Amino acid sequence: MRMIGTLKTASGALRRNVMRTLLTTLGIVIGVGAVITMMEIGNGASLAIQRTLTAIGANTLVIIPGAQFVGGINYGIGSMTTLTPNDADAIAKGCPAIASVAPIVRARTQVVYGNKNWVPTYIYGSTPSFLQVRDWVDMDEGESFTEHDVRNASKVCVVGKTIVRELFAGQSPIGKEIRVRNVAFKVIGVLQQKGANMMGQDQDDILLAPWTTIKYRVVATTLSGGNQSTTNTSNTTEVNSLTMTYPNISTSLYPTQSTNEAADLPQPIRFANVDQILTAARGPEWIQTAIDQITDVIRENHHLRPTAPNDFTVRDMTEITKAMSSTTDLITRLLLYVAMISLMVGGVGIMNIMLVSVTERTREIGLRMAVGAEPNDILRQFLTEAIVLCLAGGIMGIIAGRGASMIVSKVLHWPTAPSIGAVVAAVVVSASVGVIFGFYPAWKGSRLDPIDALRYE
Amino acid sequence: MDNLIKLHDIHKTYHLGEIDLPVLKGISLEIERGEMVALMGASGSGKSTLMNILGCLDHPTSGEYWLEGRDISGFGARERARLRNRILGFVFQNFNLLPRTSALENVLMPLSYTKEGLTEHQKKERASAMLEKVGLSGRIDHHPSQLSGGEQQRVAIARSLINRPQVLFADEPTGNLDSRTSEEILEMFQGLNGTEGITIILVTHDPGVARHATRIIRIKDGLIDGAA
Numbered sequence: 001m002r003m004i005g006t007l008k009t010a011s012g013a014l015r016r017n018v019m020r021t022l023l024t025t026l027g028i029v030i031g032v033g034a035v036i037t038m039m040e041i042g043n044g045a046s047l048a049i050q051r052t053l054t055a056i057g058a059n060t061l062v063i064i065p066g067a068q069f070v071g072g073i074n075y076g077i078g079s080m081t082t083l084t085p086n087d088a089d090a091i092a093k094g095c096p097a098i099a100s101v102a103p104i105v106r107a108r109t110q111v112v113y114g115n116k117n118w119v120p121t122y123i124y125g126s127t128p129s130f131l132q133v134r135d136w137v138d139m140d141e142g143e144s145f146t147e148h149d150v151r152n153a154s155k156v157c158v159v160g161k162t163i164v165r166e167l168f169a170g171q172s173p174i175g176k177e178i179r180v181r182n183v184a185f186k187v188i189g190v191l192q193q194k195g196a197n198m199m200g201q202d203q204d205d206i207l208l209a210p211w212t213t214i215k216y217r218v219v220a221t222t223l224s225g226g227n228q229s230t231t232n233t234s235n236t237t238e239v240n241s242l243t244m245t246y247p248n249i250s251t252s253l254y255p256t257q258s259t260n261e262a263a264d265l266p267q268p269i270r271f272a273n274v275d276q277i278l279t280a281a282r283g284p285e286w287i288q289t290a291i292d293q294i295t296d297v298i299r300e301n302h303h304l305r306p307t308a309p310n311d312f313t314v315r316d317m318t319e320i321t322k323a324m325s326s327t328t329d330l331i332t333r334l335l336l337y338v339a340m341i342s343l344m345v346g347g348v349g350i351m352n353i354m355l356v357s358v359t360e361r362t363r364e365i366g367l368r369m370a371v372g373a374e375p376n377d378i379l380r381q382f383l384t385e386a387i388v389l390c391l392a393g394g395i396m397g398i399i400a401g402r403g404a405s406m407i408v409s410k411v412l413h414w415p416t417a418p419s420i421g422a423v424v425a426a427v428v429v430s431a432s433v434g435v436i437f438g439f440y441p442a443w444k445g446s447r448l449d450p451i452d453a454l455r456y457e
Numbered sequence: 458m459d460n461l462i463k464l465h466d467i468h469k470t471y472h473l474g475e476i477d478l479p480v481l482k483g484i485s486l487e488i489e490r491g492e493m494v495a496l497m498g499a500s501g502s503g504k505s506t507l508m509n510i511l512g513c514l515d516h517p518t519s520g521e522y523w524l525e526g527r528d529i530s531g532f533g534a535r536e537r538a539r540l541r542n543r544i545l546g547f548v549f550q551n552f553n554l555l556p557r558t559s560a561l562e563n564v565l566m567p568l569s570y571t572k573e574g575l576t577e578h579q580k581k582e583r584a585s586a587m588l589e590k591v592g593l594s595g596r597i598d599h600h601p602s603q604l605s606g607g608e609q610q611r612v613a614i615a616r617s618l619i620n621r622p623q624v625l626f627a628d629e630p631t632g633n634l635d636s637r638t639s640e641e642i643l644e645m646f647q648g649l650n651g652t653e654g655i656t657i658i659l660v661t662h663d664p665g666v667a668r669h670a671t672r673i674i675r676i677k678d679g680l681i682d683g684a685a
Contacts, residue, residue, distance in 0.1 A: 005569045016557045367553045370514060371567035371616070372542020374535045450514050454553070 010384040013361075021389065024353040027346035028393025028433065029400055032426045035339040036401025039422035041408060042335045044415035046328040050284070055135040056197070058320040059099070061290055063087070063277040063298070066311040070260045081273040082311045085211070087298050088127075088277045094297040097290035099282045102130035103274040105211045107219045113167040113178040120163055121205040123180065125214025126278075131191075133280040142174045142189035145210055153212035158189040160204035183217045185209060215272060284324055287316050343429055346393065347437040354386050354441035365445050366453025379446035386438020387431055394430030398423055460523070461623065461656055462488040462511065467520035469506050469679075480506045481517070482679040488658070490623070493650040495659045495670035503679040505628070508660045512545055512626045513537040525623065542570050546617030550629035552609040554601040554616075561597045564588060564616045571620060587615040591645065607638035614645065624656045625649070631666055643669045 014021045050058075068079035088103040105125035111118050124130065128144050131137050137144075145156045157178070164173055173187040185207075194203040281290040291314050298312055358365070365378055373381075402418070409416040469481040480503045488494055498504040509515040510522065513529070516537070522530045529540065541547075554563050564584040568575065575583070588594055591611040601609055610630060617625055627646065631639035647669055650657050659670055667673050675682035 009569065012558065012562070363553060364555060367549075367555075368566070368570070369538065370512075370541060370547050370553075372538050372570040372620075374538040374570070376535075377570055451509050454514075454549070 006380055006384050007388065009381055010388050013357075013381075013385055014388060020353065024349055025389055025393035025396065027349035028343070028390050028430055029346075029397045031339075031342040031346035032394045032397025032430055033400035033404060034342045035335070035426055035429075036398055036419075036422050037404040037408065038335045038338055039419045039425075040401070040405035040416040041414055042331045043417040043419045043422075044409070046331050047417050048415045049327055050324060053320055053324045054280075055194075056317075056320055057134065058284060058317055058324050059281045059287065060133060060317055061098075061279045061281060061287065061294065062315045063091075063279065063294060064313045064315065065273070065276075066309075066313060077313065078275065080311055082302060083274055083277060083298075084272060085274055087301050088274070090297050090301045091277065091279060091294055094300075095279075095290060095293035097281055097286040097293050099280045100129045100132040101280075102126045102133045102278045103211055104130070104276045104278055105215045105219065106275045107180075107214055109181045109218070111163070111167065111178055111180050111207060113173075113176065116167050118163065118166040120160075120207045121202055123207045123209075123214065123218075125209055125211035125218075127211060130208065130278065133278045135280075136191060136194065138192055140190040140192045141172060142187070144189050145208075150210040150212055152210075153216055154210060155183060155185050155213055155217065156188045157185040157207055157209040157213075158191055159187055159208070160191045160206040161193045162202055162205040163207060164190055180207065180209075181218050183213075185213075211274065215274075284321050287321060291316060339425075339429070343433055346430075347390075347433040350386055350389055350434065351437040351441060353389075354382060354438050355444070357385070358382060358441045358445040361445075362448065362453045362456040365448050366450050366456065369448070369450035370454060375446040378448075379442045382442030382445050383435065383438050386442065387434035390430040390434030390438075391427070394427050397430070398426055401426075460487045461490040461492075461525060462486075463521075463523040464511075465521040465523075467507075467510060467517045467522065469503075469510065469515070470518045480679055481510070483520070484676075484679070484681055486674060486681060488656065490656055491650070491654045493647065493657045493659070493669070493671045495661060495667035495673045496676060497661060497664070497667050497673055498676035498682075499662060502676045504660055504662075504676045507676060508626060508628060508658070511624075511658060512547060513540045538570075542567060543620055544623045546620070546622035546625040548610070548613050548617050548625065548627040548630045550632040552601070552606075552613045552633070554609055554612055556602065557600055559598045559600060560588060560593060560604070560612045560615075561585060563601070563612055564619055567616060567619050584615070584619060587618050588612070590618070591615045605638075606634050607641060610634060610638075610642055611645070614642075614649075618649070618655075622655065624658060626658050626660070628660045629662075630659070631661075631663070639666070 063083065064078050065080040065083040067077050068075040083103075085103045088101045091098055092101045103126060107123040107125070108119065109123065111120055111123075127150050128146060131144055139158070140161070142158070144158055145154065148154075149156055157180075159173060159178075164170060167173070167178060168176065173190065176187050177184045178187060179185070191204070191206065191208070197203050279290070279294065281287045294314050295310065299310065302311060304311065368378060368381075369375075401422075405416045405418075408414050464484055464486050467481055467484045468479065471478045471480060484507060496504045496508060506515070510517050513524075513532070514537075516532070517530055520530065521528055524540070525544065529537070532540070555566065561581070561584055564587055565580055568580050568584070585594065585597060588597055591614050593608060593611055593615065596604060596608060596612075599608075601612070604612065610633075625646075630646070631642055634642060643666060646657050646659070649655050650671075657670075659666060661667055
């Protein structure tokens with residue numbers, strides 16, 4: 001009730017000199033407007049940076065089988081054959097922090113089309129979600145293979161731009177058949193150009209097919225063993241006319257284990273193993289949670305005793321995530337300083353005008369005191385005026401800022417993103433600017449002596 | 458009838474740097490409920506200072522001030538503000554209306570400092586009743602700049618009456634008015650004094666104005682010269 005009265009008095013006083021009120025508010029309008037615009041442009045920029053870094057693979061977590069250690073010989077990371085597509089499914093189900101999961105089977109072999117041949121850097125067998133994990137969903141041409149293709153071990157593949165250049169001389173490869181170790185794959189899609197990764201490897205030099213096809217029709221063994229001395233030579237590399245005709249005739253569905261391996265790893269042998277599992281966390285802030293969840297799920301899935309060490313490793317892209325968080329931190333901090341300065345300038349304007357207003361209305365203050373206003377009433381009245389002024393400026397500033405950022409994104413095509421936080425902050429900050437810069441003039445007014453104030457000319 | 462106002466040996470001394478400037482040098486007076494008193498004196502005699510003390514705008518350096526049987530000489534700023542709001546009314550020489558504010562809102566203004574649970578509607582009704590009493594019912598929405606001097610003073614009187622005061626202070630109320638309007642205003646004071654029984658204290662240097670009062674108190678050099 002009393003509050004409403006004070007508000008009414010304040011708005012009445014402000015209406016008495018509309019032009020001055022508007023000009024005073026302009027400081028706050030520009031301040032808040034600038035803050036909102038900056039925040040939205042900054043938000044857009046950091047989102048864009050985030051998106052770029054995500055495309056590089058900032059949110060990617062790689063799960064690699066552990067190292068086999070048999071008879072004093074360490075076979076290096078990835079030499080265990082314990083990671084299975086089943087683990088990938090378990091992660092997809094059991095880890096809420098993970099957005100997508102793709103098991104990967106690797107191969108390195110010759111690819112032939114017509115009279116040309118080439119050895120791609122990457123021959124990956126995976127699931128369609130590989131493209132989601134790598135943020136590579138939009139195809140340049142054609143489409144990706146499906147889960148159905150994975151189940152059927154269909155002989156279809158998707159190729160990168162480099163392969164198109166090397167094998168097809170830049171012509172559309174869609175519908176053509178290429179041979180990978182004498183298995184004919186139909187090309188159904190071309191990936192968009194991604195360029196080299198941070199280590200300088202050409203990421204477009206890739207052939208992507210269902211992991212079942214690569215696993216059972218092409219490699220039929222794991223390629224992860226870094227130690228070639230352990231490779232079982234009696235596998236598919238043998239030249240044999242029968243394998244030419246039926247390339248998968250010697251495919252063993254179970255990974256072959258040495259006797260030592262079988263003795264040292266008293267685990268049920270898995271149906272199929274994969275070289276690695278690629279996952280993408282929901283966002284940079286989810287990475288640690290995701291690592292913990294993955295560890296729990298796979299340990300559970302592998303029936304590891306609490307004391308047993310992990311038979312796998314989860315790797316994150318620390319370097320990239322660090323770059324990401326430091327970039328966004330920097331932007332946010334920069335904007336905060338800009339915000340502070342512009343609002344400060346606006347606040348000084350408010351203080352100036354409120355001081356003028358108190359002096360100008362000395363007689364009014366005296367009169368109000370004479371009819372029974374207590375010093376606190378006067379203080380409240382002028383403080384309310386300052387706050388109303390700032391809040392009105394804040395609201396106009398929000399509208400102006402939104403408008404400006406909309407124009408910026410429309411005309412300059414800069415990425416912007418609306419920020420609720422900035423709006424809330426603008427309202428809170430402009431109100432506090434009103435309190436801080438309005439207090440001194442209001443206090444000055446409330447300390448006036450009614451007799452002197454009434455006689456003031 | 459008891460004394461509404463009783464002053465006992467009131468002194469007021471202003472300190473101007475090193476020099477002490479005594480303005481009131483021991484004033485004792487009594488004003489009864491329903492009186493219409495004129496405070497007269499030349500400028501510099503101390504009559505304005507006396508009015509400020511009587512009107513609770515200022516506090517005496519020493520002495521006792523009894524208002525409605527209570528000693529208020531020791532009251533602080535907040536308590537005096539409350540007294541001014543509830544018991545005292547003021548009419549000034551230069552009207553002191555809020556510019557660019559309607560007559561009604563000017564009259565309503567003191568109510569916003571009253572801790573009395575009146576609804577907005579009740580307040581407005583009371584304010585328009587007051588304006589009607591001073592004969593301005595047709596000018597409710599006019600701003601001070603659209604009113605004549607006499608009308609402005611009547612708005613000021615309506616404003617001073619809004620909280621039904623016991624005492625009305627009028628500081629040279631006709632100083633800025635022509636003689637015919639002055640007469641009207643003074644008649645209005647007499648009417649309020651006669652019909653409503655409001656105690657009125659007129660501060661003036663004009664014997665013509667003082668004539669309307671029932672009693673004249675003359676101040677000279679900070680002392681009461683003689684009561685008539």
